[in-house]
Amino acid sequence: MATQAYLERYRQLSALDQQKNDFIEELLQRVTALENSFQQEKLDHERETRFNREVQVHEMELMDQISVVKKMMDREPFVVLLLDGEGIIFKDEFLQLGEQGGRNAAKQLWKSLQSYVTTILSTITEPKIMTKIYLNVKGLMETYARGGIILETSTISEFIRGFNESASFFEIVDVGTGKNKAHDKIKEAFKLYLYNCHCHQLFLGCPSNEEYARSLTELISGANYKGRVSLVEGLPLEKEFDYFREQDYRITQFPDVFRTTKIAPITLTTPSAANASSAPSWAAPWKSAIPSRTLLTPSPTQQFQTPAPLSRTSTSTSVSNLGAPLAPVTNKPESSDFQVVRSKVPGATPPKTVERNKYGQRVDRLDFKSIPRDDLNKLKKLKLCNYHFLLGECPNEENCYHDHDRKLSRQDLHILSAIARMTPCRFGLECDDVECIYGHRCPQSEPGKKTCFRGDSCRFEPVAHGIDTNIVKVTKI
Numbered sequence: 001m002a003t004q005a006y007l008e009r010y011r012q013l014s015a016l017d018q019q020k021n022d023f024i025e026e027l028l029q030r031v032t033a034l035e036n037s038f039q040q041e042k043l044d045h046e047r048e049t050r051f052n053r054e055v056q057v058h059e060m061e062l063m064d065q066i067s068v069v070k071k072m073m074d075r076e077p078f079v080v081l082l083l084d085g086e087g088i089i090f091k092d093e094f095l096q097l098g099e100q101g102g103r104n105a106a107k108q109l110w111k112s113l114q115s116y117v118t119t120i121l122s123t124i125t126e127p128k129i130m131t132k133i134y135l136n137v138k139g140l141m142e143t144y145a146r147g148g149i150i151l152e153t154s155t156i157s158e159f160i161r162g163f164n165e166s167a168s169f170f171e172i173v174d175v176g177t178g179k180n181k182a183h184d185k186i187k188e189a190f191k192l193y194l195y196n197c198h199c200h201q202l203f204l205g206c207p208s209n210e211e212y213a214r215s216l217t218e219l220i221s222g223a224n225y226k227g228r229v230s231l232v233e234g235l236p237l238e239k240e241f242d243y244f245r246e247q248d249y250r251i252t253q254f255p256d257v258f259r260t261t262k263i264a265p266i267t268l269t270t271p272s273a274a275n276a277s278s279a280p281s282w283a284a285p286w287k288s289a290i291p292s293r294t295l296l297t298p299s300p301t302q303q304f305q306t307p308a309p310l311s312r313t314s315t316s317t318s319v320s321n322l323g324a325p326l327a328p329v330t331n332k333p334e335s336s337d338f339q340v341v342r343s344k345v346p347g348a349t350p351p352k353t354v355e356r357n358k359y360g361q362r363v364d365r366l367d368f369k370s371i372p373r374d375d376l377n378k379l380k381k382l383k384l385c386n387y388h389f390l391l392g393e394c395p396n397e398e399n400c401y402h403d404h405d406r407k408l409s410r411q412d413l414h415i416l417s418a419i420a421r422m423t424p425c426r427f428g429l430e431c432d433d434v435e436c437i438y439g440h441r442c443p444q445s446e447p448g449k450k451t452c453f454r455g456d457s458c459r460f461e462p463v464a465h466g467i468d469t470n471i472v473k474v475t476k477i
Helices: 003-075 098-120 137-146 153-166 181-194 210-220 239-246 285-289 373-380 386-391 410-421
Strands: 078-084 128-135 170-174 199-205 229-232 250-252 353-356 473-476
Touching: 078 098, 078 181, 098 128, 098 153, 098 170, 098 199, 128 137, 128 181, 137 153, 153 170, 181 199, 181 210, 210 239, 239 250, 373 410, 386 410
Parallel strands: 078 128, 078 199, 128 170, 199 229, 229 250
Antiparallel strands: 353 473
16 A cells, blocks of 8 residues: 555544544533533522521511411400490480499490490400590580480489499590580590501491591591491481491491480470560570479578479489588477478469579578588488479479489478589579579688689589678569
C-alpha cells in the first residue's frame, strides 16, 4: 500500500477520535449542567420543606391564639336592652306599687328577656342580661297627669329604686329635662354595644318617630346586623320603621311588662257659667276625672282635726326625707276608732276658699311641728289612699293598690294630711285647687328663711321656702 493511502486513513481515524472527544466533552458539559440544576432544585426543595414546617408551626400557634381569643370573647357574653322610658312605659300596676312594683317589674322583665334570648341565641350559655332605661321623670309625670292617671313623684322614685336594686345590671336613669336627652344617650350607648364582641344581642325600645328611625338607619345601614339587633315595641311601630320590617329585623313585645296602649289625655271639663270667672285657666287636667266633694272645714284653733283641703297627684302616703325630728305632743286627745265620713249633700257644703298671704301666695294651714314623729312614721308605713281618706272618694276605687279599709281617727286624718303636704304640688304657690292635698310651701322652712336643713336636696322649689304664713285674704272657689 502506498504511503499516501496510509496517510489518508490516519487522517480519517484522527477525525473520528476528534469527534469522539467532542462528544465526550459535550456529554460531560451536559452532566455538569444537570448536576447544577439538581443541586438548585434540592436547595429549593429543602427551603420549601423548611418553610412549610415553619408555616405549620406558625399556623398551630395562630390557632392556639385564636382559641384563646375565642374563649376570651365567649367568657362574659351578655345581651343589652336600651329603652326610652317615655316611649316604652311600664304598666300601671307596677308603677303604682312603688318600690315593690319596681322589683316586680324587673323580675318579670328578666323572665321575658331570658325566655326570648334562649330562643334566638341557643348556642350561648347563660348570657348576662343588661337593661338600661333612660327617661325624663318629670316628663313622664306630666304625661300621666294629662291622662288623669294618679301618680306622685315619691312613688316613681320608689319604683326606680326598687327596679335598680333588683339586679346588678338593671338600671333606670333620669336624664332630666331637655329635648332629646334620652335619644342622645341611647344613640351613643347603641354605638358602643353594637361593636362589642361580648354583646350577642342588642335590643332597642324607643318611640315610633322619625328621629329614632333616622339615627338607627344611619348606624346599621351598609351592614347586616339582623342577628345582633332586635327592636322592642310598646305601641306598634309605625311607618318610620318599615325599613326594618322589610329587612326582616326581629321585632318583639313584652306585654307583661310594658304598656301596649297610649296614655290618652283626658278632656277637660268646661266650667259652668257661674264659676267661669273664678276657674283657673291652667286647671289640672285630672280634675275632670274626680267629682267635687265636701270636706269638713278645719278650725285653726284646734290641734287635731279634719285636714285642710289639699291637691291630688297620688294615692301613696310614702314620703322620703321626712325631715328634722318633730316635737312630741303632751296633751294628745284620745284616738277613737271611727271613720270620718264626708258629707256629699250639696246644701251642707261650706264656702270653699284658698287662704293666701299679702303677696297672694297660698298658705297651707298646718303645724308640722305639733305632729309626733313616731305617729307620722307609723301611719306612713300603712300605705293609705290619700284620695279615699282625705277627699272621700278614690277614682281608682276598684284598682287602687293602697289601703281603703282601715279605720282612722281624726288625729290619724290630721297626720295623713301632713304626710300628703310633704309632697310638692306641681302648681306651687299659685295653686287655686281648693281640694289640693299636696304641699305648696316647704314644711321644714321657716318664714323669711330661703332654705331648709335639706339644702339643695329639698323636694320643694327654692321659691317655696321662707313663705309668709300670715293669712290676709282668701280666694273663694
